[in-house]
Amino acid sequence: MQLDNLSHMGVFAAVARHGSFRKAASELALSASAVSYAVRTLEDRLGVGLFNRTTRSVALTEAGKHLLERLQPALGSVNQALEEMNMYxxxxxxxxxxxxxxxxxxxxxxxxxxxxxxxxxxxxxxxxxxxxxxxxxxxxxxxxxxxxxxxxxxxxxxxxxxAQRFVVLGSPAYLRRHGVPRHPDDLARHNCTRYRFPRGNVYKWELGRGSVQMEVDVPGRLSAGDTRLGLRAALDGVALTFLPEHSVQEHLDAGRLVRVMEEWCPPSTRxxxxxxxxxxxxxxxxxxxxxxxxxx
Missing domain, CATH: 3.40.190.10 (Periplasmic binding protein-like II)
Known part of the structure; x- marks a missing residue:
C-alpha cells in the first residue's frame, strides 16, 4: 500500500466520523481544501464516490459505508502500532x-x-x-x-x-415578582429554563429529599442548549434555572442569585x-x- 493511500484513508475516516470536512480538518490540523483533496483523490483512485455531499450535509454512500467498516480495524491497528512507539x-x-x-x-x-x-x-x-x-x-x-x-x-x-450539588436559582427581582417555590410541584407555576440536548430531548430537573427522588419536566418559555443562556436568564430575572452550585458561587456571594428549595437539592453527583x-x-x-x- 502506498503511504499516500494510507494517509488519505485516515482523512476519509475522520470526515466519516464527523460528517463534516471542516470538523475533520480541525481534528487533523489540515486545511479544508487539503481534506477535500485527499478524499477526492481517494475517490478517483477507487473509482467510486464515498460521500454524498450537499451544501448542508455530508453522508456516506453505500460504498463509503462498506469501506469504513473494513478500514476501522486496520486503522485502529496502525494507530496502536504508532502509539506503542512511545515506549521507545x-x-x-x-x-x-x-x-x-x-x-x-x-x-x-x-x-x-x-x-x-x-x-x-x-x-x-x-x-x-x-x-x-x-x-x-x-x-x-x-x-x-x-x-x-x-x-x-x-x-x-x-x-x-x-460530589456536586445542582441548585435551583433565581434573582431577587424574579422571586419578589413571582414568589419563592418551596416544593417541586410549585415549579409548575414558574417560568424555568429548559435545557435541551443536541438530539432534541429536554433535560428533566433532578430533585430529591430523603427517599423521594423526582425528575421534573419544568415549564418555561426558554429552551436552551447552553447553560450560559440559562444563567443569563436567571441573572436578568427572566426565569429560574438549575445549575451546578460551584459554577454560580460568585453570583451567590454577590447576591445576584438566590438558592431556593435547598432541601430538594442534595449533593448527589460526581x-x-x-x-x-x-x-x-x-x-x-x-x-x-x-x-x-x-x-x-
Whole structure:
C-alpha cells in the first residue's frame, strides 16, 4: 500500500466520523481544501464516490459505508502500532482530544493545562467544550468528562471531582415578582429554563429529599442548549434555572442569585473522566488521567 493511500484513508475516516470536512480538518490540523483533496483523490483512485455531499450535509454512500467498516480495524491497528512507539521515547507524544462541558473544562482541565504541557512537551491538547451529550468514540475524542449519571455504561470512568450539588436559582427581582417555590410541584407555576440536548430531548430537573427522588419536566418559555443562556436568564430575572452550585458561587456571594428549595437539592453527583473500555490507553491519555486523579 502506498503511504499516500494510507494517509488519505485516515482523512476519509475522520470526515466519516464527523460528517463534516471542516470538523475533520480541525481534528487533523489540515486545511479544508487539503481534506477535500485527499478524499477526492481517494475517490478517483477507487473509482467510486464515498460521500454524498450537499451544501448542508455530508453522508456516506453505500460504498463509503462498506469501506469504513473494513478500514476501522486496520486503522485502529496502525494507530496502536504508532502509539506503542512511545515506549521507545523519553516522554509520551501525540495529541490528546478531550470533550467536556464548558464550565467543567474551566474548573477541571484549566488548572492542569500548564503542568501537563510542561511535563509532556511532545503532547498537544485539543479541548472541545460542549454542554450537550457527545459520543466520544464517534466524534474521535480520547477522553470525556461528564457528571456520573451521564457517563455511558460501557466506559471506564474515574472520579475527577467530589460530589456536586445542582441548585435551583433565581434573582431577587424574579422571586419578589413571582414568589419563592418551596416544593417541586410549585415549579409548575414558574417560568424555568429548559435545557435541551443536541438530539432534541429536554433535560428533566433532578430533585430529591430523603427517599423521594423526582425528575421534573419544568415549564418555561426558554429552551436552551447552553447553560450560559440559562444563567443569563436567571441573572436578568427572566426565569429560574438549575445549575451546578460551584459554577454560580460568585453570583451567590454577590447576591445576584438566590438558592431556593435547598432541601430538594442534595449533593448527589460526581464528575467523572471516562474513556472507551475496549481501547488501549494511549500514553498521553494515561499521563492526563494519572495527573487529574492526583489533583482530586
Amino acid at each position: 521515547r523519553a516522554s509520551p507524544a501525540g495529541t490528546l482530544r478531550i470533550n467536556s462541558p464548558r464550565d467543567v473544562a474551566v474548573m477541571v482541565i484549566g488548572p492542569l493545562i500548564q503542568r501537563y504541557l510542561e511535563a509532556y512537551p511532545h503532547i498537544s491538547l485539543d479541548i472541545v467544550s460542549d454542554d450537550g451529550m457527545v459520543d466520544i468514540v464517534e466524534r474521535g475524542f480520547d477522553l470525556g468528562i461528564r457528571y456520573e449519571e451521564h457517563v455511558p455504561e460501557d466506559m471506564i470512568a474515574v472520579p475527577v471531582w467530589p 464528575l467523572m473522566m471516562y474513556y472507551p473500555r475496549q481501547r488501549r490507553m494511549s500514553s498521553a491519555l494515561r499521563a492526563f488521567v494519572d495527573m487529574a486523579r492526583l489533583a482530586v
